[in-house]
Each structure stands twice: as structure tokens, then as C-alpha cells.
Amino acid sequence: MKSLSEYRLLTLALILVLGLSACAGRDTKEDTPDQMTVQFRQEILSTVTDPERADKAARLANKLRELFVDAEQQYKKDFETFRSLNANYDAKETAFQGFFMNMNNQARARQKRVLEVHVKMQKLLTAEEWEKLEDARKKALKVELKQL
Amino acid sequence: MLIATLIALLFLGSGANMMLDGINQTKDNIKVAIVDEGTRKAALDIVDKLEDTAKDYSKADSEDEKQLLKLIQQYETSAADLQKNMDASFDRRIQYQQEMLALRFELKHKLSREQWDKVFSSNVPDK
Numbered sequence: 001m002k003s004l005s006e007y008r009l010l011t012l013a014l015i016l017v018l019g020l021s022a023c024a025g026r027d028t029k030e031d032t033p034d035q036m037t038v039q040f041r042q043e044i045l046s047t048v049t050d051p052e053r054a055d056k057a058a059r060l061a062n063k064l065r066e067l068f069v070d071a072e073q074q075y076k077k078d079f080e081t082f083r084s085l086n087a088n089y090d091a092k093e094t095a096f097q098g099f100f101m102n103m104n105n106q107a108r109a110r111q112k113r114v115l116e117v118h119v120k121m122q123k124l125l126t127a128e129e130w131e132k133l134e135d136a137r138k139k140a141l142k143v144e145l146k147q148l
Numbered sequence: 149m150l151i152a153t154l155i156a157l158l159f160l161g162s163g164a165n166m167m168l169d170g171i172n173q174t175k176d177n178i179k180v181a182i183v184d185e186g187t188r189k190a191a192l193d194i195v196d197k198l199e200d201t202a203k204d205y206s207k208a209d210s211e212d213e214k215q216l217l218k219l220i221q222q223y224e225t226s227a228a229d230l231q232k233n234m235d236a237s238f239d240r241r242i243q244y245q246q247e248m249l250a251l252r253f254e255l256k257h258k259l260s261r262e263q264w265d266k267v268f269s270s271n272v273p274d275k
Contacts, residue, residue, distance in 0.1 A: 086252065087268040089261045093253060100245050104238070111234055118220070119227050130223040 047132045053124055060121050064114070071110055078103050171199055174267060181266035187258060191267075194255040198248060205244040212237040
């Protein structure tokens with residue numbers, strides 16, 4: 001079984017973007033992370049009217065995208081490492097502990113970076129803008145969660 | 149998209165289901181590779197425990213995700229609130245990893261090297 005929880009989360013993130021775009025009547029089946037960023041940037045630019053703040057928010061969105069791409073690549077590597085480790089009859093418990101510790105530390109560090117972006121985004125946007133961006137997301141979420 | 153990306157990023161890397169990779173194939177392989185009925189049953193019981201443990205964790209993990217989703221949606225939520233939620237989730241993750249690891253070694257102790265290789269070699273992807 002391929003990592004369902006993580007696959008679901010990745011799919012959710014992608015589907016939400018597809019959902020948002022579908023609402024706009026576009027065919028987005030071939031969206032890439034770069035296109036995702038462009039779409040989110042557009043979402044921000046149309047919501048945040050002040051150009052300076054909008055630009056800063058868009059930069060933060062791009063940072064999230066970079067973190068997302070890095071995390072996905074790291075996860076694939078971890079997955080392969082775990083498979084090899086598990087298949088090895090002689091693998092010691094300490095090897096697994098080391099593997100998990102490394103993976104957990106990376107996850108912790110990533111969470112910290114994401115939280116930092118989140119806090120910056122929160123400071124940058126007004127409550128109204130935040131809500132507007134979330135409204136768009138919620139609409140997509142409502143529709144797309146049913147398809148997961 | 150902001151929330152979905154945040155959620156995905158915050159939960160990525162848990163390794164939550166790595167240990168369930170190819171579980172059905174593992175069961176099939178055990179049925180074929182282990183001739184002794186007692187050993188086969190014992191091995192399959194452990195694999196069932198692995199599956200149950202993972203399912204329980206997955207449910208709890210989903211609840212954590214929902215809670216985090218609610219928090220992130222709220223503009224007034226502080227970073228400390230988010231951190232608190234993630235810490236609890238992280239503790240659960242570590243406990244889960246340890247439980248799964250213990251079961252993995254329990255399974256190993258039931259099987260010979262040859263049996264282990266037969267059961268897991270086909271689960272390793274081609275390089």
C-alpha cells in the first residue's frame with residue numbers, strides 16, 4: 001500500500017488547485033508545481049489590492065511551493081531507504097531508529113519553516129483578505145473532498 | 149490552496165504508512181514462502197497487527213489533520229496554538245513508529261533469513 005496518508009495529502013493539495021482552476025473553467029489536468037504557484041499568486045494578486053503586500057505574499061507562496069517540492073523529493077528518498085532497510089534481514093534496530101530520527105528531525109525542521117511562512121503571511125494579510133483567500137479554498141475543498 | 153499546501157507540508161515526512169508498503173503482497177508472499185502452518189499463521193497474525201496499528205494511527209492522524217485545518221483557517225490562531233497541535237501529533241507519530249518497529253522485529257524473529265528474503269525481496273523495487 002503506497003503511503004496513503006501522505007499520498008492523500010499530496011493529492012489534496014493538487015486537487016484543491018485543480019478544483020480552484022476548474023471553478024474558473026480551465027483545463028488543469030497537466031498543472032505543475034510552477035503552475036500551482038502561478039495560480040496561487042494570481043489568487044493573491046486578485047485579493048490583495050496593495051501591490052507591495054501582494055508581492056510579498058506571492059513570494060511567501062513561492063517559498064511554500066519550494067518547501068513542498070523539497071519535501072516531496074525527500075519523502076521519495078526516505079521511502080526507498082525504508083524499503084531497502086526493511087528488506088535487509090540483518091538490519092539492526094538502531095539503523096531504523098536512526099532512520100526515523102533523521103526523518104522526524106527533517107519533518108520538524110520543515111514544520112518550523114512552514115510555520116514561519118504562515119506567521120509572516122498572517123501578519124501580511126488582513127483578516128478580510130485571509131478570509132477571502134480561505135473562502136476560495138473552502139469552496140474547492142467542499143467539492144473536491146467528496147472525490148477523494 | 150494555502151491551507152492545503154500548509155497541511156500537506158506540515159504532515160509530510162511522517163513515514164506514517166511506509167511500514168505498510170506492499171502489505172498485501174507481503175501476506176501473499178508469506179502464504180507461499182512459509183510452509184510450516186504454525187509459523188505461517190504466527191507471521192500472518194503479526195502482519196494483521198501491523199495493519200490494525202496502522203489503521204488506528206491513520207484515523208488519529210486524520211483527526212489531527214482536521215484539527216490543524218480548523219486552526220489554520222482561523223486568522224487569529226497563533227503559531228503557539230499550531231505548534232501545540234503539531235507537538236501532540238508528533239508524539240503520536242513517534243509512538244506509532246515504535247509500535248510498528250516492534251512488530252517488524254517480532255515478525256523477523258518468527259522467520260528465518262531465507263523466509264524473510266522470500267517474503268520481502270519482491271517488495272523491493274528495481275533500482
